[in-house]
Amino acid sequence: MAEEKQLTVDEFLKAIIDLDGRFELVRGVAYAFAGATEGHNVIWSNVLTVLVPSGKRKGCRTTSSAAVQTGPDTVRHSDVVVDCGPPNAMALTASWPTIVVEVSSSGTAVFDYDAKLREYQGVESINTVLEIESEIARVKVHRRQESGTWTDETVEEFGIAIPLTTLATSITLNEIYDTLEVKPRPRLQVVQNNPSKSM
Template structure:
């Protein structure tokens, strides 16, 4: 019998459990990872970016979502569910939606514990989304930001 720590969840089980969970957890190809709490600096940066985006996004018919809306990404290796710090979607989501599949902007605020994942695996998965136009990484410690923008020629950094 496999060790329970290495058992994967089906997509349906993950969504069912996550909907009632008191802890946010991301799911990568059936493996579930709890999300750590955030520092005050992290939360303030997220709040400021959300505030800065909100009015201009709404004026263009877009919707800005904080970190409690998952993004679903289907790759050749499986399904991933991530909780970006901020995601912008061009169309309103169904009120019962548990996730979005076509964000146009994703923002991740980097921390000591997450920066390697946000800059590598998540970046690769986010940039595979046809709808995505920009991926913004904000380093809370160094105050440096990097934006990946989609152009007709491809992604520029």
């Protein structure tokens, strides 16, 4: 079996600059993603609608499908990235990403999200990672604390504000899933038999 060609970050970024679609470089190997569903696209569009104005007020730029370098030979393309670094129209990667949003879908399920999360957590500037489910109403929020440790929170209820302190704003599931019909995660119900009624 032929070995996969190893690419540097510069080689990868130059190779994909004129290509349609979404690609990532993982330990020197380039991968292409399958096309996203309408729900996936609507969610990141909804998130952009909420975060763009707040980002501007803080001097940050909020973009979709932005490249984030998470290692010497790894580049991830996140669904939404808030970049608070110096403006550079020619930049191919976010210079100071602070908030990263990943929207899950069947096309990305084959990738190890836990590994990707650890990479994001290893980037000094990133303080918040949102993992949004596209088929059920569920958001996992990962936040960096002042001590450098990370906390996790799962939000499954509509109407609850998810604080995004970097932008002095918040977002709710109502805004994230606006115009979509998503259901809560199924709950296990325990049915208890009454022995006295069965006699």
